Amino acid sequence: MSLAMDTPAGPPPPAAVEPVGLDLSGLDRPGSRIVSLIPAHNEEDGIVKTVRSQFAQSIQPALVIVMADNCTDDTVRLAREAGAQVVETVDNRAKKAGALNQGLAMVMPLLDDDDYILAQDADGELGTDFIKNALWAYEVKPNLGGVSGCIVARTPTNFIERAQAIEYARGTRLMGRQGGKVHVLSGAAALFPVRVFRAIAEARGTTLPGAPGTVYMEDSLTEDYELTLAIRHLGFDCTSTKRCPVVTDIMPDIEMLQVQRLRWYRGAMESLWLYGWNRITRSTWGGVAFTFFSSLLFPLALLALVLSWLLWDIGPNPLYWFLLPIFMAENIVVAMRIKDRASLRTAIFFVPLWLYDNAMFIVYWRALFGAVRREARVWVT
Numbered sequence: 001m002s003l004a005m006d007t008p009a010g011p012p013p014p015a016a017v018e019p020v021g022l023d024l025s026g027l028d029r030p031g032s033r034i035v036s037l038i039p040a041h042n043e044e045d046g047i048v049k050t051v052r053s054q055f056a057q058s059i060q061p062a063l064v065i066v067m068a069d070n071c072t073d074d075t076v077r078l079a080r081e082a083g084a085q086v087v088e089t090v091d092n093r094a095k096k097a098g099a100l101n102q103g104l105a106m107v108m109p110l111l112d113d114d115d116y117i118l119a120q121d122a123d124g125e126l127g128t129d130f131i132k133n134a135l136w137a138y139e140v141k142p143n144l145g146g147v148s149g150c151i152v153a154r155t156p157t158n159f160i161e162r163a164q165a166i167e168y169a170r171g172t173r174l175m176g177r178q179g180g181k182v183h184v185l186s187g188a189a190a191l192f193p194v195r196v197f198r199a200i201a202e203a204r205g206t207t208l209p210g211a212p213g214t215v216y217m218e219d220s221l222t223e224d225y226e227l228t229l230a231i232r233h234l235g236f237d238c239t240s241t242k243r244c245p246v247v248t249d250i251m252p253d254i255e256m257l258q259v260q261r262l263r264w265y266r267g268a269m270e271s272l273w274l275y276g277w278n279r280i281t282r283s284t285w286g287g288v289a290f291t292f293f294s295s296l297l298f299p300l301a302l303l304a305l306v307l308s309w310l311l312w313d314i315g316p317n318p319l320y321w322f323l324l325p326i327f328m329a330e331n332i333v334v335a336m337r338i339k340d341r342a343s344l345r346t347a348i349f350f351v352p353l354w355l356y357d358n359a360m361f362i363v364y365w366r367a368l369f370g371a372v373r374r375e376a377r378v379w380v381t
Helices: 047-055 075-081 095-110 130-140 159-177 194-203 223-233 254-275 282-312 318-338 341-348 351-373
Strands: 034-040 063-068 085-088 116-120 124-126 144-153 189-193 237-248
Touching: 034 047, 034 075, 034 095, 047 063, 047 075, 047 116, 047 124, 063 075, 063 095, 075 085, 085 095, 095 116, 095 194, 095 223, 116 194, 130 144, 130 189, 130 237, 144 159, 144 223, 159 237, 159 254, 159 318, 159 341, 159 351, 189 194, 194 223, 223 237, 223 254, 254 282, 254 351, 282 351, 318 341, 341 351
Parallel strands: 034 063, 034 116, 063 085, 144 237
Antiparallel strands: 116 189, 124 237, 144 189
C-alpha cells in the first residue's frame, strides 16, 4: 500500500501564481539560478539581518523573496527596505509550509530543473559562503536532494540559551563525525534542486503522502522533517556541512523551549509513523528507540541504587564520582568551540546541563503521549 493511501489528501495545491509586481531581471543571468524564499510571520526584529545575509553571499541569489504570512507588524516594510521583494500570502492557514508552497507555485514555472531553491527561516543569518559551499556539495555528490545549513545558536544570554547552544554545537560535532549525514534538512536554511522539488510535487498523492502538486506537506507539524523523508524516499541523499553556517535565534525561556520541542519531537514522530518501517526509516527509528532507552537510564540506575541500599544494605560507591569527568568531557570540548565563557562554565558544572538534558527527555515522552492521544497541536517556531 502506498504511503499516500494511508493519509488524507489534504488541501488542493496552490495554483501557479503570476508573479505580478516582481522584478524578474535576476533570472536572466546565465547558468544555474537560485531563488531564495523566506517565509515570515511578524519577524520585524530579525528580517533585516536575514535579508542582508542573502545579499552578502559570495554567490548571490537571482531573487530574494520574502513570503509575508499574515503579518501585523512592520515585517513587510523592513524587508522591502532591506532589498527583498515581498509577496503577501493569500488565504494561507498552513503557516510556514503554506507560505512556501505559495511561493513555489509562483516561481517554479519560471525555473529550469538545474536551478535551485534556497528556503530560509526569517530569523537566521547565512554565512557569507553558504550558497557557494552548498553548490560545491552538489558538485561532489550529484545525487543530493538537499543541503542543509549547520545551525549555530545566536550568542546566549542565560542558562537556557547556553544549554541550547551547547546542544546545537554537540549536534554539529556529531554530524561532522558522520560525514555530513543528517536526519533532517533544517528549515533554518537549506538549498534544494528544482528537479527534486518537481519530483516531490509529482509524487504527492501517489508514492508520497500529501496533496498532489505540493512540495511541502501542509498538515505536518515539522514540514522540514517530512520533506527530508520525502526526498530520501525518492532515492536522493541529504547532507549538511559545517561550511554552511546559519546563525539562528534560540528560545529565551523554558516555557517557549518546551512548546517548541513538543512540536519538533511530535512532528518527527508523526512523520515517521506516516512513512512506516522501511530501509529509509529504520535507522531513524533506531535513533528514536535509543533516545527513549537513554531517557530511562537515570531512573533505572536510581531505582537500582535505592533497592540495593534497602534490600542488601549496599550503599553507593564513592568511586562513581570519578566517572563524572567522562560525562563532562564532550560538553566541555563542545562549549570551548562556542567560544563563550559562560557556556564553558555551564559545561564544567555539569549538573545544570544534565538536568536540562533530562528535562528534554521528559518533553520527548510528552510528545509521544501527545501524538498517541492525538492531543491538540500547538505551533511555536
